[in-house]
Amino acid sequence: MELLKNWLPIRLWQQAGDWRVDWCWFGERKLVQPFFCDAVDEALRLPFNQAFRRETPLAALSEWRTPAVAPSAFIYHASRCGSTLLSQMLVQLDDHIVISEPPALDSLLRAALDADERRAALRGLLAAYGQRRRGGERALVIKLDAWNIGELPLLRECFPDTPWLFVYRDPLEIAVSHWRRAGMHMVPGMIGASCLDTPGQDDSREDYIAARLGRLFQLAQEHCRAFGGLPVNYHELPLALEAHLGECFGLDARQRRQALAVTGQHAKQPDQAFVPDSEDKHREASERLKERVGFWADAPYQALERLRQASAPR
Template sequence: MDHIEIENWIPYKLATSAGQSQCHWLHTVGKQFTEPFFDETILKCRSANNRYYEFSSVSALEMTVSWAGGLKEVVPAAFIFHISRCGSTLVSQLLSTMEQNTVLSEVPFFDDILRLPFKEPNFTEAEINNLLVSAFKYYARETAGAVTLQKKDLFIKADSWHIFFYRQLRLLYPGVPFILLYRRPDEVFRSHSKLPGMQAVPGMIEPQLFGFKPEEIGHDSSIYLANVLTSYLQKYLEIAANDERCMLINYNEGPMEMIKRVASFSNITISAQALELMEQRSHYHSKKPGEHFRKEAMADIPAHLEKAMELYYILDKKRMAML
């Protein structure tokens, strides 16, 4: 087991079997990570794996750290946080149009690691950090390719609830830019009312992560979602007040202004040709690249969004003061 060949393999899922934490592995078959969400990349790789490999590849979780020991350390160009449905997917797709950039967008394995202590309380923060840093190594190695003469800038787009792991991530990467995207909560609310994300479904993400007590969860999904958005905006305000390496970006700035600010803050250069390609891509749906984007019509603001709207206006005032 000391000389396991792990080239082109990534850890992609955590599971528990007979009380033991296990890691499932996936061969990338040379696949470039370009899909809007990484679970789409996993589906494509798994389909290829089913053709080439008869058995699943599983290891003890601790081997994930052990085998990563010889891999190159990686420092992301930036972490992209968002409150959901606020342009982060389009920003990721625009960044991906540049060959020098790789965006890891909402990687399920990163989420598995961060939320592992909720399922396995015996894991310490130090152990979780080692797992996370090791995971970044595997994924960064695959994005660089087998042979490259050009440095790859790695952007990690987090899941929306990962903002509540801010302290943990900031301690790991004190100098890395943290980009905080947001949008009017009534618009986010309306989007989730049509197609709910995981955080919009009561209990699907551990409620205590949002600061909720069990008795506060209730069964009204609309009120629950409003409270989730309030928690996001409260956390954003807390971070913006104390972290000079964070940048607030409002969805209403528009895709091209957003991408220019991300590039400037992350210290990457966008050529005129790349900007032209981004401009063309920005007119299409972020999650469905073949469809033109259509803005939704405005509607009345629900009463239970009052607190979230209040925080939004405070946050936006803070953003404008930081420009």
């Protein structure tokens, strides 16, 4: 696997019943884009990657030997809730590797694989992402896809001591965002079968969005209780990074100041200024959407809020 140093896994797929890994050469380029897919798109335009490609069997991941940074934190989230802001704050730190929603990790977590094979591949995948490609990296933060909250126990089997948090916000505000422009998990059939599938969600589009949000919040509060996750509400960001979140990520005072320097920018569109939109979303929500979000998501949201408040620093 030394031959693939500075290459990162970008895709997993099945071919004739066997799982394969697609790799892309990144060299020493730091990943600064809001999402891993953005970094992949940019890297694939390099002349080298247009001329040379690599693919390996899945087993190659378990043979990874390059020294790597172990995962230092996992970020789970409810989508459209500030998790990208948080990851973009951490990207500012030179010694941090931040991998945001890598498709290969989602595929591996949700694939029908033997338990031992999956664990070996997961460890290898994150070792590949944790390569010290620039030399000074000491932390690896992985932001997962929103629906991966259902697969959290699988990742905990491999990394039981890695801190993790769940970022969320008022479910109506999330619902309005998906009503405007639906994320992948809010489009029927887009991500296939998942932990978010819920009886009754197909009654209407409002039900579909609200029911899946409710399921997300339910799984999050159950896993936070069972596995010691830290609930983080959107309204705590970004200043929480100066306090308990900074401790969670192991940041010193200089790093906290450095991370906070980008908070005036839009996390997903860094060339634009951030404008708060919570009030606009509440005004925009239809009465039907408000009612269905209340029915499906309010109780698990309030349960998560109680858990957050009970665990808040005093």
